[in-house]
Structures are given as structure tokens and as C-alpha cells.
Amino acid sequence: MSDKPENAPEHCPGTTSEEAGKASSCEGCPNQKICTSGALRAPDPDIEKVKERMANIKHKILVLSGKGGVGKSTFSAHLARGLSCDESRQIALLDIDICGPSIPRMVGLEGEQVHQSGSGWSPVYVEDNLAVMSVGFLLASPDDAVIWRGPKKNGLIKQFLRDVDWGEVDYLVVDTPPGTSDEHISIVQYLSCTHVDGAVVITTPQEVSLLDVRKEINFCRKVKLPIIGIVENMSGFVCPKCKTESKIFPPTTGGAEKMATDMNVPFLGKLPLDPRIGRCCDEGKSFLAELPDSPAAVAYTEIIEKIILHCG
Amino acid sequence: MSASTEPSTENRADNNFESVKHVILVLSGKGGVGKSTVATQIALGLQLTGKKVGLLDIDLCGPSTPTMLQLEDQDIHQCTQGWVPVFTDSSQTLAVMSIGFLLNNRDDAVVWRGPKKNAMIKQFIEDVSWGERDYLIIDTPPGTSDEHITVVENLRHRENVDGAVLVTTPQAVSVGDVRRELAFCRKTGVRVLGIIENMSGFVCPHCKECTNVFSSGGGEALAIETGVPFLGCIPLDPALGQSLETGTKYTEAFPQSSTTDSIFNIINKLTSVNIS
Numbered sequence: 001m002s003d004k005p006e007n008a009p010e011h012c013p014g015t016t017s018e019e020a021g022k023a024s025s026c027e028g029c030p031n032q033k034i035c036t037s038g039a040l041r042a043p044d045p046d047i048e049k050v051k052e053r054m055a056n057i058k059h060k061i062l063v064l065s066g067k068g069g070v071g072k073s074t075f076s077a078h079l080a081r082g083l084s085c086d087e088s089r090q091i092a093l094l095d096i097d098i099c100g101p102s103i104p105r106m107v108g109l110e111g112e113q114v115h116q117s118g119s120g121w122s123p124v125y126v127e128d129n130l131a132v133m134s135v136g137f138l139l140a141s142p143d144d145a146v147i148w149r150g151p152k153k154n155g156l157i158k159q160f161l162r163d164v165d166w167g168e169v170d171y172l173v174v175d176t177p178p179g180t181s182d183e184h185i186s187i188v189q190y191l192s193c194t195h196v197d198g199a200v201v202i203t204t205p206q207e208v209s210l211l212d213v214r215k216e217i218n219f220c221r222k223v224k225l226p227i228i229g230i231v232e233n234m235s236g237f238v239c240p241k242c243k244t245e246s247k248i249f250p251p252t253t254g255g256a257e258k259m260a261t262d263m264n265v266p267f268l269g270k271l272p273l274d275p276r277i278g279r280c281c282d283e284g285k286s287f288l289a290e291l292p293d294s295p296a297a298v299a300y301t302e303i304i305e306k307i308i309l310h311c312g
Numbered sequence: 313m314s315a316s317t318e319p320s321t322e323n324r325a326d327n328n329f330e331s332v333k334h335v336i337l338v339l340s341g342k343g344g345v346g347k348s349t350v351a352t353q354i355a356l357g358l359q360l361t362g363k364k365v366g367l368l369d370i371d372l373c374g375p376s377t378p379t380m381l382q383l384e385d386q387d388i389h390q391c392t393q394g395w396v397p398v399f400t401d402s403s404q405t406l407a408v409m410s411i412g413f414l415l416n417n418r419d420d421a422v423v424w425r426g427p428k429k430n431a432m433i434k435q436f437i438e439d440v441s442w443g444e445r446d447y448l449i450i451d452t453p454p455g456t457s458d459e460h461i462t463v464v465e466n467l468r469h470r471e472n473v474d475g476a477v478l479v480t481t482p483q484a485v486s487v488g489d490v491r492r493e494l495a496f497c498r499k500t501g502v503r504v505l506g507i508i509e510n511m512s513g514f515v516c517p518h519c520k521e522c523t524n525v526f527s528s529g530g531g532e533a534l535a536i537e538t539g540v541p542f543l544g545c546i547p548l549d550p551a552l553g554q555s556l557e558t559g560t561k562y563t564e565a566f567p568q569s570s571t572t573d574s575i576f577n578i579i580n581k582l583t584s585v586n587i588s
Binding site: 005066067068069070073098099100102105106142143144145146147148149150151153177178179180181182184185204206207208211212214215216218219222223237239240241242244246247248249250252253273275278279281282 | 341342343344345348372373374376379380418419420421422423424425426427429430453454455456457458460461481483484485488489491492493494495496499500514516517518519521523524525526527548550553554556557558
């Protein structure tokens with residue numbers, strides 16, 4: 001993925017290409033001098049530092065979706081909590097949704113702040129073996145808007161990877177915002193120096209979601225990010241009174257399982273729509289701990305087992 | 313994907329936009345709360361009341377509008393004033409623009425960083441020849457980033473912007489993001505026309521029990537707390553989402569439903585807003 005600055009001419013070869021500054025289209029470009037100096041092709045020293053931090057992390061899982069509101073953060077939080085049930089494992093949860101950081105509230109850490117130590121930024125601990133980092137911890141108030149363009153967001157994501165001192169970690173779960181833009185390109189680029197186990201892609205059953213999720217799958221393929229599998233969230237709602245199931249988000253085109261088959265990606269499972277999950281997230285509690293025997297908790301546990309198996 | 317056009321001039325941008333009487337942004341800090349659904353229903357509802365409407369979808373990574381209006385196979389054409397929007401029917405009373413119309417394949421991912429997205433949005437605002445429109449509804453992606461900063465910057469000096477409608481679902485996690493969107497509006501000087509609470513209660517079709525699937529009341533409470541008008545609740549109605557996937561006009565197909573009532577109440581409030 002070559003970078004073409006906003007003020008570059010139409011046929012800019014890209015600032016990191018061998019032709020940078022030397023191609024005929026570079027004549028007259030305000031960046032020509034910088035490009036010919038080779039400065040932009042020099043290796044980024046921060047990447048080495050990211051590599052060092054990531055060397056202490058055994059498994060890295062990205063939670064993606066093209067679509068907003070399908071339950072990425074809910075899933076990320078519960079995946080991290082589920083993994084941390086085994087107290088011998090050390091789990092890290094990184095929230096790179098810079099504009100809409102939901103993770104602090106969902107894990108009951110809203111209002112917490114990040115501290116700096118000699119070895120970098122200290123993440124905030126939910127449990128002894130579950131550490132969390134989010135822009136939410138850097139805000140003076142949870143209501144503060146982070147009104148940043150792409151480059152500033154990229155800078156913070158790099159800082160998270162470079163400066164957070166997670167220590168020795170078995171699983172790093174990365175929660176992302178919806179889309180296929182700066183945050184997604186950056187996290188893949190910065191992690192390209194290490195091994196990433198893959199992405200779990202979340203969707204809801206209806207076509208409007210699947211439309212965006214197919215794009216996300218194609219994004220993963222474009223950047224050579226392995227796909228661990230698809231999860232269909234909000235898959236059906238059981239009325240608490242009459243116990244009949246309703247499809248609140250009808251799978252008019254066959255739902256996620258059919259899409260997974262069509263696109264030749266693994267299908268990890270379905271999660272039902274249980275109002276108590278949303279309430280737990282609002283209250284910062286673990287649904288898996290509060291209602292372990294509920295159908296949703298059982299479904300979560302099965303999916304988490306499959307992810308652990310994939311990571312090996 | 314072809315996105316080239318003649319360089320836009322200040323005059324052409326102004327002309328294209330001057331023919332629009334009212335511009336309404338549909339925002340939310342949170343994804344998946346129903347911005348596109350609400351934007352589309354407002355546009356369709358206004359069209360039903362005899363207005364000439366434009367619907368601009370600036371969600372470049374996840375453009376839902378062409379799918380929701382069954383326009384996926386349509387193309388953009390150029391005229392001397394710029395790009396011709398796609399019309400939903402021969403009456404040309406609802407005109408639509410989205411990056412979805414520029415994709416070769418519906419599954420193609422638009423993997424762009426901020427600057428490229430900004431350039432596209434600027435083109436959408438300056439180069440679309442809307443013609444005479446009573447309302448232009450602008451559907452946005454979630455967040456407070458490039459797309460939002462760019463659209464507000466490009467609309468800042470224009471007289472015909474009524475303001476923004478903020479959509480949320482009732483639960484605290486959504487409301488939290490919408491608080492940030494309110495902060496964005498305050499900081500950027502965008503007038504907030506009101507808050508809509510979507511997916512506000514599900515009525516079981518079998519036993520009619522209403523369950524607050526995504527909690528309840530958060531949107532209304534936020535409106536009261538922040539002194540912003542509350543435009544209404546829209547219930548969680550599977551038929552609404554389904555109608556957008558099957559090409560049915562929901563308010564025509566279900567004229568008696570409480571969802572239709574809610575949508576028209578919201579439209580009435582928006583169209584009676586007094587802009588001084």
C-alpha cells in the first residue's frame with residue numbers, strides 16, 4: 001500500500017516506491033525533494049520498538065466488521081473475559097476505536113486513567129490477568145469528543161503498540177471501529193512485523209450488514225490477514241414471556257452462515273440476542289460470569305473454544 | 313472505479329448547493345443505531361408528502377443507501393453542472409448520491425485513508441447537480457473523524473443548513489458515543505435539531521409483550537439532560553429493516569403501525585423547525 005500525499009500529482013508513484021521523486025510525474029511536485037532524498041523510504045524506527053513489544057505476545061486476534069453496531073466491542077470484551085477465565089493465561093485487550101471507545105465502560109473501567117512508568121504506559125487491569133488499553137482512559141471526561149483526522153488517529157494507534165507495557169501476554173485482542181479505513185490499514189501495517197493469528201469478523205444476519213462484512217472479508221484478503229472465522233451476532237430473539245423465537249434482524253439473503261460458505265471462510269457460530277448482554281455491557285459486568293448457563297453464554301464459550309483451537 | 317470530473321469552481325459548487333432549500337445531517341457517534349435507515353425513511357417520508365428530496369450518503373466504507381433503495385445497479389452520469397444523481401423513479405422527486413454507485417462490484421472494499429475520503433466528500437458536496445430540492449438529507453458513517461470534519465467544513469459558510477439529527481439506541485453504550493457527537497456539534501457549531509431514540513422496544517409478534525431489547529429511555533434522558541429537542545422513539549420493528557432489503561416503502565405498506573406514526577412525527581417536527 002504506497003502512500004500518495006494529498007498534494008501529489010495524479011500519477012504519483014507513491015512516496016515509498018523506488019521511483020519516488022524520480023518519475024516524470026514527480027516534476028513540479030512540492031514533495032519531490034523529500035522523496036528523492038530517500039527519507040520516506042527509510043525504515044520507521046518505531047516499527048522496531050513495536051516488534052519488541054509484540055515479541056512478548058503469543059497470540060494476536062483482531063475483531064473486525066465492516067458494519068457498525070453488530071457487537072464487535074461486546075464480543076471483544078467477552079472474548080477477553082472468556083480467555084482470562086483460565087487464570088494461568090495473561091490477556092490484553094486493546095481498543096483502537098478512537099472516536100467511539102466503548103471498551104472502558106463495557107469492562108467496568110470508565111473513568112480510569114493511564115499511568116506512565118519507566119517501561120512505558122501501564123494498561124488498566126480489570127483482573128490480575130486481564131489488562132486493557134483505550135483512548136477512553138486518556139480523556140478528561142467520557143463525554144469528550146475525539147475529533148481527529150486519520151493521521152492523528154494513526155499516530156495514537158502506533159503509540160499504543162509501541163508504548164504500552166503489557167508484559168508477557170498469551171492473547172492480545174484488538175477491538176476495532178467499523179469500516180476499512182485508517183485504523184484498519186494502520187493496525188495491519190504496524191503488526192505486519194509480527195505474526196497475527198487472524199481476524200474474527202462479526203456480523204448480524206441481515207443483508208445490510210452482510211453487504212459491509214463482505215467488503216471487510218475482501219479487505220482482509222487484500223492485506224493478507226488470515227480470517228479465523230465469522231460470528232453471527234443478534235441471531236434470534238427469544239421472547240421472555242412466551243418463549244417464541246423472533247428474527248429481529250431477518251436473514252433475507254441466508255444470513256452469515258450462507259455468506260461464509262459463499263466466501264469460503266470458516267463459520268464460528270451464532271450468538272442470540274439477549275437483552276441481558278447489553279445491560280451487562282452498560283454496567284461493566286461480564287455476561288459470562290453473571291449468566292453462565294444462558295444459551296448466549298454457552299454459545300460464546302463454544303465460539304471462544306474454536307478461536308483457541310485455531311490459535312493453537 | 314471512475315471518479316474523475318472537471319475541476320470544480322466556487323461558482324459551480326455554490327450553484328449546485330443553492331438550489332437546495334434545507335440541509336439536514338443525520339449523525340451518531342455510534343455505529344449500527346439506524347442512521348441510514350432513519351435517513352432513508354425521512355427522505356422517503358418527505359417525498360411522500362410532495363417534497364423534492366436529495367439523499368447524500370457520505371459513508372464511503374459502508375454505503376448502505378443504494379441497497380436500501382434498490383438502486384444497486386445504477387450508474388452516475390455527468391452533465392455540464394457536474395454529476396447527475398440517481399433518481400428512484402421517473403418523477404425525479406428523490407435523488408440519491410453514494411459511493412456505492414461508483415463501485416464495479418458491490419463487495420469491493422473502499423480501503424482509503426482520510427485524505428482520499430475527504431476529497432471524495434468534497435466532490436459529493438460541490439459536484440452533484442441536485443437541481444431544485446426542498447430537502448437534502450446527508451447520511452454519515454459513525455464517529456467524529458475525517459468524513460464529519462470535512463462535511464461540516466464544507467457546509468460551514470452555507471445558509472441552507474438546518475442542522476443535525478442525532479440517532480441513538482436506548483442503551484448507555486450508545487448514548488455515551490452520542491454524547492461525544494453532541495460535543496462534536498457544539499465544537500463545530502452545528503445546530504442540533506434533536507435526538508431520535510431508535511430500536512426502542514420490541515413487541516413480540518406472538519404475544520405482544522414489549523421487551524426493551526436494547527434497554528430503554530436513554531435517548532430521551534440524554535435529550536432532557538442536554539437541553540436538546542427529543543424528536544421521538546422508533547420501535548424495533550423487523551419489518552422496517554426487511555422493507556429496506558425488499559424494496560417495499562415501509563410507511564406505505566404499514567400505514568397504521570406505530571413505527572410509521574413515529575417516522576411521520578419526526579418528519580413533522582423537522583419540517584416545522586423555525587430557522588431564523
